[in-house]
Amino acid sequence: MTRPALPLWLTLALRHPLVWPAATLVCLFVVDVVHRGNFLSITLLGGHLFGAPIDILMRAAPLVVVSLGMTLVIATRGIDISVGAVVAIAGAAAATVLADDPSRVGAAFGAALVVGLVAGMWNGLLVAFVGMQPIIATLILMVAGRGVAQLLTGGQIIPIGAPGYLFAGGGYFALVPCAVWIAIAVTVLTALIVNRTALGLFIRSIGVNPVAARLAGLSSQAVVFGAYAFCGVTAAIAGILISSNVRSADGNNAGLLLELDAILAVTLGGTSLLGGRFSLAGTVLGALIIQTLTYTTYSIGVPPEATLVVKAVVVLLVCLIQSPAARAFAFHQLRRIALARRARA
Amino acid sequence: MSASPILETVGLTRTFPGVRALDRVDFRLYPGEIHTLMGQNGAGKSTLINVLTGVHAPEAGEIRLAGEAVHFSTPQEAEAAGIQTLYQEVNLCPNLSVAENIFAGRQPRKRGLIDWKTIHRRAEAALAELNLSLDVTQSLDTYPIAMQQMVAIARAMSVDARILILDEPTSSLDEGEVARLFEVLRKLKASGIAILFVTHFLEQTYAISDRITVMRNGEREGEYLAADLPVQTLVAKMVGLQDAGERLTHAEVAHGPATATDAEPYLAAQGVARRGVLNPLDLEVQPGQILGLAGLLGSGRTETARLLFGADRADAGAVRIQGKVVKLTSPRDAVRHGLAYCPEDRKKEGIVADLSIRENIVLALQAQLGWWRMIRRSRQRELANEYIEQLGIKARDAEQAIGLLSGGNQQKVLLARWLATKPRLLILDEPTRGIDVAAKFEIMDRVRALCAKGLGILFISSEISEVVRVSDRIAVLRDRRKVAELSGAARSEHEVYDLIAGDRR
Numbered sequence: 075m076t077r078p079a080l081p082l083w084l085t086l087a088l089r090h091p092l093v094w095p096a097a098t099l100v101c102l103f104v105v106d107v108v109h110r111g112n113f114l115s116i117t118l119l120g121g122h123l124f125g126a127p128i129d130i131l132m133r134a135a136p137l138v139v140v141s142l143g144m145t146l147v148i149a150t151r152g153i154d155i156s157v158g159a160v161v162a163i164a165g166a167a168a169a170t171v172l173a174d175d176p177s178r179v180g181a182a183f184g185a186a187l188v189v190g191l192v193a194g195m196w197n198g199l200l201v202a203f204v205g206m207q208p209i210i211a212t213l214i215l216m217v218a219g220r221g222v223a224q225l226l227t228g229g230q231i232i233p234i235g236a237p238g239y240l241f242a243g244g245g246y247f248a249l250v251p252c253a254v255w256i257a258i259a260v261t262v263l264t265a266l267i268v269n270r271t272a273l274g275l276f277i278r279s280i281g282v283n284p285v286a287a288r289l290a291g292l293s294s295q296a297v298v299f300g301a302y303a304f305c306g307v308t309a310a311i312a313g314i315l316i317s318s319n320v321r322s323a324d325g326n327n328a329g330l331l332l333e334l335d336a337i338l339a340v341t342l343g344g345t346s347l348l349g350g351r352f353s354l355a356g357t358v359l360g361a362l363i364i365q366t367l368t369y370t371t372y373s374i375g376v377p378p379e380a381t382l383v384v385k386a387v388v389v390l391l392v393c394l395i396q397s398p399a400a401r402a403f404a405f406h407q408l409r410r411i412a413l414a415r416r417a418r419a
Numbered sequence: 420m421s422a423s424p425i426l427e428t429v430g431l432t433r434t435f436p437g438v439r440a441l442d443r444v445d446f447r448l449y450p451g452e453i454h455t456l457m458g459q460n461g462a463g464k465s466t467l468i469n470v471l472t473g474v475h476a477p478e479a480g481e482i483r484l485a486g487e488a489v490h491f492s493t494p495q496e497a498e499a500a501g502i503q504t505l506y507q508e509v510n511l512c513p514n515l516s517v518a519e520n521i522f523a524g525r526q527p528r529k530r531g532l533i534d535w536k537t538i539h540r541r542a543e544a545a546l547a548e549l550n551l552s553l554d555v556t557q558s559l560d561t562y563p564i565a566m567q568q569m570v571a572i573a574r575a576m577s578v579d580a581r582i583l584i585l586d587e588p589t590s591s592l593d594e595g596e597v598a599r600l601f602e603v604l605r606k607l608k609a610s611g612i613a614i615l616f617v618t619h620f621l622e623q624t625y626a627i628s629d630r631i632t633v634m635r636n637g638e639r640e641g642e643y644l645a646a647d648l649p650v651q652t653l654v655a656k657m658v659g660l661q662d663a664g665e666r667l668t669h670a671e672v673a674h675g676p677a678t679a680t681d682a683e684p685y686l687a688a689q690g691v692a693r694r695g696v697l698n699p700l701d702l703e704v705q706p707g708q709i710l711g712l713a714g715l716l717g718s719g720r721t722e723t724a725r726l727l728f729g730a731d732r733a734d735a736g737a738v739r740i741q742g743k744v745v746k747l748t749s750p751r752d753a754v755r756h757g758l759a760y761c762p763e764d765r766k767k768e769g770i771v772a773d774l775s776i777r778e779n780i781v782l783a784l785q786a787q788l789g790w791w792r793m794i795r796r797s798r799q800r801e802l803a804n805e806y807i808e809q810l811g812i813k814a815r816d817a818e819q820a821i822g823l824l825s826g827g828n829q830q831k832v833l834l835a836r837w838l839a840t841k842p843r844l845l846i847l848d849e850p851t852r853g854i855d856v857a858a859k860f861e862i863m864d865r866v867r868a869l870c871a872k873g874l875g876i877l878f879i880s881s882e883i884s885e886v887v888r889v890s891d892r893i894a895v896l897r898d899r900r901k902v903a904e905l906s907g908a909a910r911s912e913h914e915v916y917d918l919i920a921g922d923r924r
Contacts, residue, residue, distance in 0.1 A: 272788070292751070
């Protein structure tokens with residue numbers, strides 16, 4: 075084979091699934107640093123850390139959390155397009171509790187989480203036990219969920235003023251935004267569940283070959299149901315973070331299109347939409363890529379009307395870079411050009 | 420047979436990373452002959468075919484078609500030159516009609532639109548050539564696999580093939596269907612077409628071949644006239660062992676005397692049935708005994724296994740485990756009651772291809788333990804290595820993906836998956852399908868050794884000789900019904916054949 079010989083460590087590193095998402099994130103950072111030299115500088119002000127990276131982390135927190143749940147669902151060959159609606163319901167449920175009595179912060183958190191769990195269980199029920207196709211099953215809640223949220227809020231945007239609740243999405247703890255801590259906690263917890271119990275093995279088996287998994291004595295229905303329930307809970311946590319951050323519950327717009335960002339984050343992280351192998355770390359990187367990209371398009375002064383197009387182009391490029399087939403094609407073309415040049419010289 | 424070969428290779432060589440898949444292979448195929456390629460898994464048969472059909476390019480050597488050197492860089496070029504290939508799995512579109520499948524991609528047109536009348540007429544004619552009459556407007560999947568294969572042949576023939584390559588075409592056919600396929604092949608041979616045939620079945624090789632080329636470790640071991648090559652010699656040449664042929668002949672003797680049949684059965688099924696799938700059926704499997712299920716494809720063999728294992732739900736009858744009536748409504752229930760099942764379709768129902776050997780081995784045991792009690796990583800590795808050694812699984816290490824292993828090794832991993840659960844009754848559905856001869860013997864040896872330790876086994880195979888050889892008792896199935904049970908001296912291949920054929924003969 076006439077490939078140029080790369081050192082072994084580099085070949086192995088390039089084969090690691092996290093290399094490309096990590097490289098993408100670094101590229102985005104480089105663009106930001108080139109544009110604004112002090113991009114990476116973090117200052118300590120009144121016991122809080124401030125700076126662009128902290129800002130990105132904080133804003134990415136809800137997406138990270140939802141995407142983790144989405145990763146497990148996608149790994150079982152499913153998809154959950156209702157997470158945006160669940161975010162809205164969870165926020166609305168918390169706001170309703172707080173509207174009655176602003177001191178019942180714990181009850182508000184609890185209400186949001188329970189609502190999210192029930193929503194996830196509903197999806198799981200339809201997919202695992204009724205046997206509906208995941209996209210249709212969750213489409214029901216995607217549409218109906220917004221309606222439920224609006225019923226809860228009475229079609230109004232309910233402001234939230236309870237300091238304890240606002241702490242979750244806007245407060246600081248040990249220098250770092252509380253939202254970031256929550257995202258870290260959910261990430262660690264998910265990783266523990268997946269790696270320290272057999273669920274990781276079960277989810278991968280079901281994703282790769284559901285028939286074989288069932289014949290091996292695995293109760294795939296329970297595992298799939300669990301994945302959707304978990305996804306519902308992560309959406310509820312995101313709902314708490316978002317409603318607390320914007321200090322209101324908006325049944326109409328909270329978490330709008332969040333499901334698409336979450337699916338994108340999972341894909342950017344290297345998890346196949348066909349199910350099977352998944353990477354939680356990749357998903358976290360994917361969510362950070364999306365938030366950094368949003369930040370970058372604003373900060374380098376892309377006109378607001380063009381941001382979505384720029385975002386789409388970058389996402390397309392990232393997807394192409396991650397595709398081995400596309401990389402091989404590009405590599406081949408580059409080599410041909412190089413050879414042609416050498417021949418001319 | 421004419422004097423000059425239609426297809427010839429000289430010094431064909433092809434390597435893959437770490438493997439010399441083809442090593443200076445000379446091969447000849449004459450028009451009007453059926454030439455069988457034999458060899459174990461990994462002997463280079465598939466690579467040879469892939470090189471002949473333009474899937475892979477050779478690194479050295481030459482392919483000559485009717486005496487002229489040719490280079491195929493794509494399968495399409497090989498097809499255009501008259502080399503048609505049928506792969507193990509039928510490569511057609513099951514949702515299209517028979518006629519569409521035969522003419523897909525080159526539909527005759529009339530005024531720019533597809534000319535359905537001509538297509539149907541010509542499809543019928545193409546099938547008539549093979550002595551078949553089908554409703555060509557029906558979708559392909561309404562016909563059994565064997566018929567689909569005939570359609571694939573009709574498609575190949577309708578484009579003026581000179582050479583027909585068949586890669587294990589019979590692995591999913593029952594005996595009657597094989598006979599039918601062979602009839603068609605003989606007809607094609609008589610019309611001067613050169614046929615290259617790959618199979619693992621020894622009997623079929625002798626039934627159809629004019630000549631046999633044996634391959635071993637990427638090299639051509641030799642080319643023989645089928646009539647001059649005794650089966651023992653053939654096996655010895657394939658596996659490269661002198662005693663392999665002996666083993667084949669004496670395997671029957673090696674089988675110990677039947678253990679007490681009157682022992683209390685581990686599993687007893689009474690009137691187990693499912694409407695449209697299986698008629699009420701009684702079965703008993705004793706610990707330490709092998710019950711063979713013999714019958715044609717579709718006779719209810721696999722269906723019986725699936726009902727007993729809870730993969731499908733029975734709608735009548737009762738299953739007793741050690742005398743107690745149990746409900747087996749899912750594989751999970753069955754596993755809890757000490758049952759294990761190696762399914763017929765290894766790829767689709769057995770292996771979890773992307774996962775490692777270790778993960779595949781621990782899967783059933785872990786499923787039984789539940790998600791909370793995870794088997795420690797170190798214990799998982801221990802288990803995997805234990806079985807890799809015990810069953811002689813050939814792999815780089817336990818972390819290799821199971822999908823990369825050969826069929827025989829995948830089967831051993833599946834066996835390991837179940838052995839890890841310490842089952843009391845193991846259901847083996849075609850455990851040796853698509854596995855080379857040496858591995859076949861090895862797997863059957865292991866099965867018998869397990870049985871000697873008190874494991875009950877329900878053994879299903881379409882090779883009657885294999886069933887007769889290993890089983891203590893044989894239940895014969897016909898038309899989804901148990902027609903007889905043979906034990907002791909009554910077991911003979913002939914008798915089983917007669918029972919299977921029943922009044923149809």
